[in-house]
Amino acid sequence: MLGFILRRLGVMALTMLCLTLVVFFLVNLEPNLKKLAISQLDMRSSAAELESWLQKNGYRQNFFVRYGQWLGVVQKQPNVDPETGVSSPRFSYCDEPAEPYYGGILQGDFGCSTKFKVPVAEKLFPALGATGILMFWVMVVMVPVALLIGVLAGMREGTRTDRTLSVASIATTATPEYVSGVIFAVIFASWLGWLNGSAATATRQGISFYNFTLPVMTMAIYGIGYIARMTRASMVEVMTQQYIRTARLKGLGFRAVVIKHALRNALIAPFTVIMLQFPWLLTGVVIVEVMFRYQGFGFTLVEAASNNDIDLLLGCSLVSVFVVLSTQLISDVGYAYLNPRIRVQ
Amino acid sequence: MQVETLGIFGIIFGVLARFWPVWIALAIILFFSLRFRERLGLYGQLFETGVGVAGVMICFFWLFTAIFAGTVAPFDPLAQFPIMKNVLPGGIEPESGQAFLFGGDRLARDVFSRMVYGSQIVLIIAPAATLFALMVGTTLGLPAGYYGGRIDSFLSFLANLVLAFPVILLFYLLVTPGIRETPIPQWMAGVFFIFPIVFFVTLFWTRYRSRPQLLAIQLALTLLIGGWAYLGLVFDADPLGIISISSNQLNIFVAVVFASAPGVFRIVRGLVMDIKTRDYVAAAQTRGETPWYIMLWEVLPNARGPLIVDVCLRIGYTTILLGTLGYFGLGLAPESPDWGTGIKESSRLLRAYVHPALPPVFALMSFVLGLNLLADALREQSLKD
Numbered sequence: 140m141l142g143f144i145l146r147r148l149g150v151m152a153l154t155m156l157c158l159t160l161v162v163f164f165l166v167n168l169e170p171n172l173k174k175l176a177i178s179q180l181d182m183r184s185s186a187a188e189l190e191s192w193l194q195k196n197g198y199r200q201n202f203f204v205r206y207g208q209w210l211g212v213v214q215k216q217p218n219v220d221p222e223t224g225v226s227s228p229r230f231s232y233c234d235e236p237a238e239p240y241y242g243g244i245l246q247g248d249f250g251c252s253t254k255f256k257v258p259v260a261e262k263l264f265p266a267l268g269a270t271g272i273l274m275f276w277v278m279v280v281m282v283p284v285a286l287l288i289g290v291l292a293g294m295r296e297g298t299r300t301d302r303t304l305s306v307a308s309i310a311t312t313a314t315p316e317y318v319s320g321v322i323f324a325v326i327f328a329s330w331l332g333w334l335n336g337s338a339a340t341a342t343r344q345g346i347s348f349y350n351f352t353l354p355v356m357t358m359a360i361y362g363i364g365y366i367a368r369m370t371r372a373s374m375v376e377v378m379t380q381q382y383i384r385t386a387r388l389k390g391l392g393f394r395a396v397v398i399k400h401a402l403r404n405a406l407i408a409p410f411t412v413i414m415l416q417f418p419w420l421l422t423g424v425v426i427v428e429v430m431f432r433y434q435g436f437g438f439t440l441v442e443a444a445s446n447n448d449i450d451l452l453l454g455c456s457l458v459s460v461f462v463v464l465s466t467q468l469i470s471d472v473g474y475a476y477l478n479p480r481i482r483v484q
Numbered sequence: 485m486q487v488e489t490l491g492i493f494g495i496i497f498g499v500l501a502r503f504w505p506v507w508i509a510l511a512i513i514l515f516f517s518l519r520f521r522e523r524l525g526l527y528g529q530l531f532e533t534g535v536g537v538a539g540v541m542i543c544f545f546w547l548f549t550a551i552f553a554g555t556v557a558p559f560d561p562l563a564q565f566p567i568m569k570n571v572l573p574g575g576i577e578p579e580s581g582q583a584f585l586f587g588g589d590r591l592a593r594d595v596f597s598r599m600v601y602g603s604q605i606v607l608i609i610a611p612a613a614t615l616f617a618l619m620v621g622t623t624l625g626l627p628a629g630y631y632g633g634r635i636d637s638f639l640s641f642l643a644n645l646v647l648a649f650p651v652i653l654l655f656y657l658l659v660t661p662g663i664r665e666t667p668i669p670q671w672m673a674g675v676f677f678i679f680p681i682v683f684f685v686t687l688f689w690t691r692y693r694s695r696p697q698l699l700a701i702q703l704a705l706t707l708l709i710g711g712w713a714y715l716g717l718v719f720d721a722d723p724l725g726i727i728s729i730s731s732n733q734l735n736i737f738v739a740v741v742f743a744s745a746p747g748v749f750r751i752v753r754g755l756v757m758d759i760k761t762r763d764y765v766a767a768a769q770t771r772g773e774t775p776w777y778i779m780l781w782e783v784l785p786n787a788r789g790p791l792i793v794d795v796c797l798r799i800g801y802t803t804i805l806l807g808t809l810g811y812f813g814l815g816l817a818p819e820s821p822d823w824g825t826g827i828k829e830s831s832r833l834l835r836a837y838v839h840p841a842l843p844p845v846f847a848l849m850s851f852v853l854g855l856n857l858l859a860d861a862l863r864e865q866s867l868k869d
Contacts, residue, residue: 150641157645162657170662306535309860313853315804317811317824318845321831325838421650426811430831437652441812444656459650 144472151464155457162456163206166449172198175447179253209250209453211243232256244457250450254442259454262439267458270424270435273354277420281359281366282413288363289370289409294397296375305371311364316426320357327353337432354431358423362416366409373408377401407477414470418463490574490583498574498585499596505552506545513544526792529865536861542854546847549600550607557597558582561821564592570837589826589840590833591819598821599843605822606851609733610802613740614795617802619680620741621748622791626779628749629756640753643746651743651805652812658739659815664731672738673718676745681710690777736815740805744798751794755787762786789866796859800852807848823848 165171175198176189184192193199197216207213216239233251235242242248249259292304314322327334335350377383378401386396425437432438436455443451490498500507517540521528530536549556558580559565565577568588575584577594586595628639646654663669688702716727717734729737759765760783768778809815810824818825826844834841 154641154645154648158648162653165657165663168662168666168668170665171660174662305860306857309856310853313800313856314849315807315852317807317827317831318849321827321834321841321845324831324834325841329834329838418647418650422652422808425650425652426808429812440653441656444653447662456649456653459653460648463648463650 140472140475144468147468147471151468154464155460158460159209159453159457160206162453163209164202166447166452167198167202167205171447175253175449178446207243209243209450211241211245211248213241214239215242233258249454252443252448252451254446254448254451259450262451263436263454263458266434266436266439269433270428270437273351273358273424273427273433273435274420276351276355277358277362280355281362284359285363285366286370286406286409288367290374290397290402290405292367293371293374293378293405294401296378301371304367308364308367308371311360312368313364314361316357316361316423317430319360320353320427320430323353323357354427354433357430358420358427361423362420366412366416369412370405370409374401374405377405380404407474410477411470411474414466414473417466421459421462488576488578489572490576490585492574494583495574495585498583502556502558502585502596503549505555506548509548509552510541510544514541526862526865530858530861533861533864535857536865539854539857539859539861542850543858546603546607546851546854550603553600553604557594557600558585559594559597561593561598561601562819563594565594566592568592568594570840573839586843587837587839590829590837595826595840595843598826599823599847601821602823602826602844603847603851605816605820606803606806606848609737609740610799610806613737614744614799614802616676616680616737616741617744617748617798618791618795619683620676620745622752622784623679623683624745625749625752626756626784627775629753630760630775630779630783632757636753639749643749646742646746647750652808654743655739655805655809655812655814658742659735659809664735669731669735669738670718672742673734676738676741677714677718681706681714684710686776687780690774690780732815732817736806736809739809739815740802743805744802747798748794751790752787755790756783759783759786793859793863793866796855796862800855800859803848803852803855 172193173189176192177184180188180192197205204213208215215235217235233256235251242250249263251257252259252262255262288304288308292301292308295301311319334353337350383396383400386400387393391399421437424435425440427433428435428437429441436458439451440455440459442448443455517524517528517531521531530540559577559582565579565588568575568577568584569592570590571584571588571592573585573587575587576582577584584594584596586599589595589598624639624643628636657663684706685703688699688706692699692702712722712724713727716722717729720728722728756779764786765778765782768782773782806822807824807827810820810822810826811828813825813828816822816825823844827841827848830837830841830844
């Protein structure tokens with residue numbers, strides 16, 4: 140088991156290395172660098188000014204040198220004035236030292252956000268915290284509801300309850316966040332006026348039922364259908380097993396059979412599904428946070444991408460890829476743990 | 485100036501009447517499908533359950549709406565009528581006397597017409613991108629599952645690499661105006677669009693190698709049609725000038741194929757690993773058939789059931805992805821009538837006007853729902869056998 144986890148961690152590190160290289164390549168394409176330079180100077184700057192800004196801040200160094208700098212295996216160079224020879228830090232707002240130093244991911248330095256004018260870590264981790272709160276509430280709502288629907292539907296296959304709940308869960312999987320978000324906002328914010336159509340106040344004044352329900356509901360609804368369908372399928376399969384029939388034949392009530400014998404076995408498959416939902420939830424986070432103006436990870440990612448904030452965008456991709464890969468690992472390990480028939484080599 | 489409006493029944497009847505070509509086409513399809521149900525195989529079996537009928541009919545409804553968009557929509561989707569700005573549903577445009585059935589939007593365009601024309605964009609890109617993803621995923625998934633070993637590890641690593649990217653980040657990196665200035669979308673298109681040609685050439689070659697005359701015709705046709713489409717789509721150099729694609733559409737297309745091909749790859753790989761242990765594959769191997777013959781003519785036809793279900797679900801998922809692109813204003817032109825862009829435009833003004841948001845929202849939802857119901861019915865049928 141330990142060997143398996145170690146090997147997976149190795150593959151994970153390799154994947155992250157490859158992916159950050161790809162992201163690094165894409166954000167450093169010529170048009171993107173131009174966009175960055177323009178956003179840092181202003182729209183009317185001439186081509187020569189843009190070029191000299193890029194030159195001065197080290198964006199014209201060799202691609203692999205710069206990737207190495209970001210990783211922390213090559214020294215980051217300060218700006219050196221070609222005439223006086225005086226060196227000054229690259230970005231004054233990030234407290235970078237004025238001499239060459241190793242400052243990359245390996246040293247725990249995520250770099251400097253050119254859009255927000257702060258070190259990336261200062262922007263990224265509070266945003267992650269905000270998204271963590273959102274995710275927590277989404278999970279609190281989504282998982283119990285989805286499991287309940289799935290178990291109720293799969294308990295007695297083919298009944299009217301089953302068909303109604305199945306169609307309902309298909310309907311929620313056909314409702315992406317930007318669709319359900321609009322529908323809920325129309326119903327609960329515009330017509331009924333019960334809830335706030337924006338979660339912008341949640342960042343400053345703390346979350347409340349009034350401003351946080353809509354984002355949570357919107358995100359949960361898309362995942363509920365999928366998890367419920369998986370639970371239903373697994374429940375249906377379990378209910379046809381011999382041990383369920385035995386339990387019924389020895390005179391146990393239906394309720395006791397479902398709760399004591401079926402439920403535990405039926406919940407193994409949904410566990411994996413819930414874990415693999417994280418990559419989807421990440422996309423959902425971006426949509427919901429933009430839609431309800433909640434300053435979390437997704438909001439930061441969109442800001443970073445639309446301003447080509449290189450270090451921040453790399454930080455965001457690193458975090459999201461890490462989340463996706465580690466949930467995959469947890470789901471594999473957890474599956475083997477929950478289901479003793481699965482053995483990892 | 486005050487605009488005359490229709491009542492609520494006027495709107496409902498107006499909408500139903502505008503869709504008249506769609507209703508006629510649906511009635512014809514329904515009649516013939518029920519009449520010849522026994523002879524239509526898997527498609528006919530769909531009409532045995534309510535879920536199946538609903539799924540088929542919703543999908544056909546949007547298909548015919550896209551085909552007859554010119555007749556169904558009363559206005560041009562881009563035309564602006566200043567007097568109709570933000571008009572409520574049912575407002576009558578004074579010059580033509582036609583009603584804005586679902587009202588007007590922020591830029592005084594007819595919401596109903598935009599929804600109808602939006603279906604064209606969605607129904608062209610989503611199924612086409614899914615088919616290309618299917619080709620790419622299948623062509624790579626077959627050898628990965630069949631041979632296993634190093635090819636499998638390498639291809640699986642690549643697929644997992646793409647799958648580890650959150651889709652939205654991928655789109656923000658791959659679908660930008662900046663990237664269209666570089667040749668990257670062209671390269672990717674060049675790689676992806678070669679797969680269908682390779683697929684069909686291998687398909688015919690493995691089966692009809694011993695019948696050179698038939699093979700020659702098939703290969704010539706494949707290369708001619710494939711090469712023609714390839715020139716038109718990748719290099720925008722169609723000698724006849726019929727096939728062409730704008731650079732932002734190519735960009736979207738390529739990004740969507742790139743995002744969904746690894747999913748197909750994983751499914752095909754899994755299916756092949758399961759099927760290759762069957763007796764008929766062993767029999768073909770004993771006969772001395774080539775590996776590619778076995779993959780394409782023994783394994784693939786037996787994997788079709790789950791693949792068809794997956795394609796249905798995937799078209800729905802691709803529609804959602806297109807909506808996401810539109811919602812973030814990536815790739816599609818800002819005035820494009822597609823549903824995602826419509827949702828983006830209207831959701832910003834939700835406090836003031838609700839009506840422009842609802843038609844694209846329900847259109848997208850119903851189309852994806854139709855596809856999901858269809859997939860569910862197909863899955864149920866294939867489980868029965």
